[in-house]
Amino acid sequence: MYQVLVLNPNSSQKVTENLRDTVSAPNTVELSFYTAPPEAPKEITGEETSRQSEKVVLDDLKDKKLNYDGILVCCYSDHPLVRSLAKLVDCPVMGIMQATLLYALSNGTIRRSFVLTSVSEWLPLLDKAIEGFVGAESFPSGKFQRTRALDVNVTNLSDPEQFAKIEKKVSGFLDEYKDDSIDCVLLGCAGMAGLDKKLAERFPLQFIDSVKIGVDFLTGLMQFKARE
Structure with a gap:
């Protein structure tokens, strides 16, 4: 074991x-x-x-x-x-970030994905981290779209009363990216554990739980x- x-x-x-x-x-x-x-x-x-x-x-x-x-x-x-x-x-x-990026890069069925994070402070840091992980000097837009934030604190992400806000935000992001071949969302926070199934029931694409x-x-x- x-x-x-x-x-x-x-x-x-x-x-x-x-x-x-x-x-x-x-x-x-x-x-x-x-x-x-x-x-x-x-x-x-x-x-x-x-x-x-x-x-x-x-x-x-x-x-x-x-x-x-x-x-x-x-x-x-x-x-x-x-x-x-x-x-x-x-x-x-x-x-957990590295695990999701490995998944997105190694799964041949995924065309393009983006990271969904908790708060906006993470946006530039995570985009930079993606560049560093793949060894690129600029953002690897062929496989990823820019990170988006829910603006919900990590300690509140699992609260049922927050889900309506999360769902609305995700719907807006997917609408913005509707022409970008997005078929996978990487849940970019440990506090989002368990949201993969809930979101997949509402949107026709993969949501990857990082943990x-x-x-x-x-x-x-x-x-x-x-x-x-």
Whole structure:
């Protein structure tokens, strides 16, 4: 049985509990969940809060035995914890953003996708992160359209009363992109866990839950490492 740590680098227990309630794993994988200590930001809104959360989490974990086969960092960004944790452990470490981008690039049925994030502060950062991930000097518009924001805080994304606003926003974005061959939306926040099914019931395209696809890609990396 593979042991995976699903790591929430913010201090919101609400986000972690939503992950626990909505994310499943293959039969060969057992999930454990971690929430950053209270000193960490309650939500991560950019580079400064990312660095703050990295420091708090590393200070908390550095003296603990991390007996896991894989670690999934559940902040949708180029979060520095992905690299810093990889230096501490002898197991695959993956970020949920990277998992969704791998999915969009490797799935031959997807023509074009865009990232749906929580708040507008993320828009330039995520577009830049996409460029960096694919190794491009400009935005890779052949495979992606620009990131869009719901303007809903991460801690509120799973609230049922927010869904009407989310649905209306998504409808508007899809209307704007109606001529852009969009057939996949990458849910760009761990707080959106569980929204994939709800949105797919209302719109005729794929909605990719970043934590679910992250668990699946991480499982593949763990299996590959075990065969080395």
